[in-house]
Amino acid sequence: MHTDLVAALDIGGTKIAGALVDGRGRILLRAQRPTPAREDGDTVMRAVEEVLGELTRSPLWGGARAVGIGSAGPVDASAGTVSPVNVPGWRGYPLVERVRAATGGLPVELVGDGVAMTAAEHWQGAARGHDNALCMVVSTGVGGGLILGGKLHPGPTGNAGHIGHISVDLDGDPCPCGARGCVERIASGPNIARRAIEGGWRPGADGDMSAAAVAVAARAGDPVAVASFERAAKALAAGIAATATLVEIDIAVIGGGVAKAGSVxxxxxxxxxxxxxxxxxxxxxxxxxxxxxxxxxxxxxxxAALSQEAGAVDLRPAVGS
Structure with a gap:
């Protein structure tokens, strides 16, 4: 039997995914449910419990030592609560306590989804071998996380590295967070598309008004589409440079749907x-x-769960990766 497993949960506004993962980062079992994001908090939790139920019924479950949760934010790891913007039924929801109860009292580690992505990229991905890194998710929002001194740095509440809400335009547009000119307000997918449309870009016959459609237009040389991506890139560069100046990172890794635009x-x-x-x-x-x-x-x-359990565990790359 595997004895070095952890359970993992990835909780977002669209899906709740679960897995049993070994000490080399290999996913041995998966489970998934759609997120009932418009329902009340207990209904959302039932979907989480169904995912966990699939994992606990597996013969592999006996080897699970801890649970790691990466959740859409804000999260508060110090309180064990989550308040995902896109799941209104969860506000200050005691997710850690509920997951601990559903898994027979296993230790639970909670981080924001940007921090989880950072841990993955450092362990197995583009930031592997780098002791100081910023990893970012640029999609509907802009999140991120930090690796400092070779270790994940989630901060006290699990939100450290949330680069999307660094202000890079002092007199810029108001951001839903309450500040002005945030990186997210300029560089997220919906804001790239919004700026292109305001500049006169129009979608093709399919009516697709997403950032992906703007990227296609930019690749074809549409000047308004190009300008929207250039402004997004400038906002990201300013945020990345500010972060590097503060904590001396040597690589910035960018994922999420907007990164699929590639060279644009x-x-x-x-x-x-x-x-x-x-x-x-x-x-x-x-x-x-x-x-x-x-x-x-x-x-x-x-x-994140393995790191917490071992203090500063050596997260080795998967064999052959």
């Missing part, structure tokens, strides 16, 4: 980074795409 995003991002990361100790900073894809949340939640 990364070329202007690298150019802008030269303009913002100007001090001698941040000039070597590199930026690249994430590698972990849709499994990042599960693998990262597992990594």
């Amino acid at each position: 995003l990364f070329d202007p991002l690298r150019r802008s980074l030269r303009d913002y990361a100007t001090l001698s100790f941040v000039r070597h900073l590199t930026v690249g795409p994430a590698l972990m894809g849709t499994d990042a949340g599960l693998v990262g939640a597992a990594a």
Whole structure:
């Protein structure tokens, strides 16, 4: 029997995914349910319990030593609660306590989804081998996490590295968070599309008004689409450079749907980074795409649980990876 397993949960507004993950980051069993995001909190929790139920019924479950949770935020790891923006039934919801009860009292580690993605990219992905890294998810929102001194740095509440709400435009648009000119307000997928539409870009016959459609137009040379991605890249570069200046990261890894735009995003991002990361100790900073894809949340939640359990466990790469 495997004795080095952890259970992992990846909780978002669309799906609740669960897995049993071994000490090399291999997913041995999966379970998933749609998130009943419009329902009350207990209904959402029932979906979580159904996912956990599939895991606990497995013969492998006996080897599970802990549970890691990566959740859409805000999260509060110190209180064990979650308040995901896109799950209104959960506000200050005692998720850690409920998961502990559903798993027979196993230790539970909670982090935000950006921190989970960071743990995954450091363990198995694009930040592997880097002791100081910023990893970002750029999609409907913009989140992130930090690796400092070779270890995940979630911060007291599990939200450290939340780069989406660094202000990079002092007189910029109001952000739903309450501040102005946040990275997310400029660089998230919906805001890239919004800016392109405001600039006069129009979708094709399919009516697709997403950032992915703007990226297609930008690749074809549409100047408004190109400008929207260039502004997003500039906002990301400013946030990344500010982070590097504060804590001396040497790589920034970008995942999420917007990163799939490829060179349309990364070329202007690298150019802008030269303009913002100007001090001698941040000039070597590199930026690249994430590698972990849709499994990042599960693998990262597992990594967070393993790290916590061992204090500073050596998270070894999977054999052959």
